[in-house]
Amino acid sequence: MNKKQEKIFVLVAAAVVIVVFIFVPWSNSYFGLLLDTFTGPNWDELNPHDVVKNVIPITLLEKTDNNCKMSAENLDNVIEHQYFIRGKEFAQTVKFDAKNSTVVLPCEIIDGEKSRLHVWYIKEEAPRHGGTYKYFVTPWNDTIP
Amino acid sequence: MYKFLGIGLLCLLNLMIIPVATPVPGVESDSIKMYGIATIVLKDSTGNILLENVIHNQVVDVGTTFMLDQTFGDGNVAVADASQADTMCVTDALAPNGSTDDAETAALFNTENGLVGNNCIGAIVFTTAATTGNSGTTTFSAGTHFPAGTVVGGIGICGDNGVGSPFNDCSVAAGDAPLLSVVDTTNVTVNAGESVDITYTLTLD
Numbered sequence: 001m002n003k004k005q006e007k008i009f010v011l012v013a014a015a016v017v018i019v020v021f022i023f024v025p026w027s028n029s030y031f032g033l034l035l036d037t038f039t040g041p042n043w044d045e046l047n048p049h050d051v052v053k054n055v056i057p058i059t060l061l062e063k064t065d066n067n068c069k070m071s072a073e074n075l076d077n078v079i080e081h082q083y084f085i086r087g088k089e090f091a092q093t094v095k096f097d098a099k100n101s102t103v104v105l106p107c108e109i110i111d112g113e114k115s116r117l118h119v120w121y122i123k124e125e126a127p128r129h130g131g132t133y134k135y136f137v138t139p140w141n142d143t144i145p
Numbered sequence: 146m147y148k149f150l151g152i153g154l155l156c157l158l159n160l161m162i163i164p165v166a167t168p169v170p171g172v173e174s175d176s177i178k179m180y181g182i183a184t185i186v187l188k189d190s191t192g193n194i195l196l197e198n199v200i201h202n203q204v205v206d207v208g209t210t211f212m213l214d215q216t217f218g219d220g221n222v223a224v225a226d227a228s229q230a231d232t233m234c235v236t237d238a239l240a241p242n243g244s245t246d247d248a249e250t251a252a253l254f255n256t257e258n259g260l261v262g263n264n265c266i267g268a269i270v271f272t273t274a275a276t277t278g279n280s281g282t283t284t285f286s287a288g289t290h291f292p293a294g295t296v297v298g299g300i301g302i303c304g305d306n307g308v309g310s311p312f313n314d315c316s317v318a319a320g321d322a323p324l325l326s327v328v329d330t331t332n333v334t335v336n337a338g339e340s341v342d343i344t345y346t347l348t349l350d
Contacts, residue, residue, distance in 0.1 A: 009151040013155055016154075028165055030163055030165060031161040032161075033165050047180070048182055050201070053200075055194075055196070056197075057193070074187070074331075077334075081332070082240050083200075
């Protein structure tokens, strides 16, 4: 293969990759799987059957620098559920104190004295992203679960 | 140099077109066509929300069979409307078997449940739309449906026995709807004055 043929070979291969990328559904391919590990799930497009959503009220107890200690009643039940396989990891992330039912969150994500803490996770048996979780805080008056 | 770049692109192309796994019939896929979702909301005596949980169910085998019998002309006699699945029962089993075991039945669900007396509400009028059946909000209160301090761990959707609500346990009578599905909700402790609002939606799409 001479230099010119190699260039044509690369150009054709690149063109095919671009066409496949644009027109072929590759989300269920190994490439899609690889990309998923970097991008994470699109929570809006997941099947509702695969996602468990929890919301609890949280109230500001103490503020130290950028750490807000919040009351989090009932969070123990969320963490201990059999489907939440990474519940303990989440508990460590938010410094959950089971004895006093408190969590410590960055103050910049807290909106007001009382807010709503959302804890969403994907069940282990889901085709993709099993065990993945996320949490976020919304204002208290936001009533969407 | 160009040759290796070209080979790399072909490898990438392979990764993009080879599926991770070939779907196997009967195994869960990305596009589930039937699923049930329950929403449970724990409220205090003044109506403040203490916990909300949106979680999927397990449609058990007897429930699936019942739906098929009701749908197709298979020689089985369809049950009357009053005997359809119109009942919601709460259980104090913290991880109800039916949420993971397809072989669960109403009798097993009842045995596993330790609540006695009034843990079921029947004659719920479901609202059906193009692809969904929705129970609307059904409220269970401490003191009425179970003692204060009860930990509610799950829900069963089943048939009643033609008795007035509330009543005890899913019906196991022949001719009544069987246990349709079970939900293992996040456990909620319902104290005096508190209640749980439960909504169940089954989607066929």
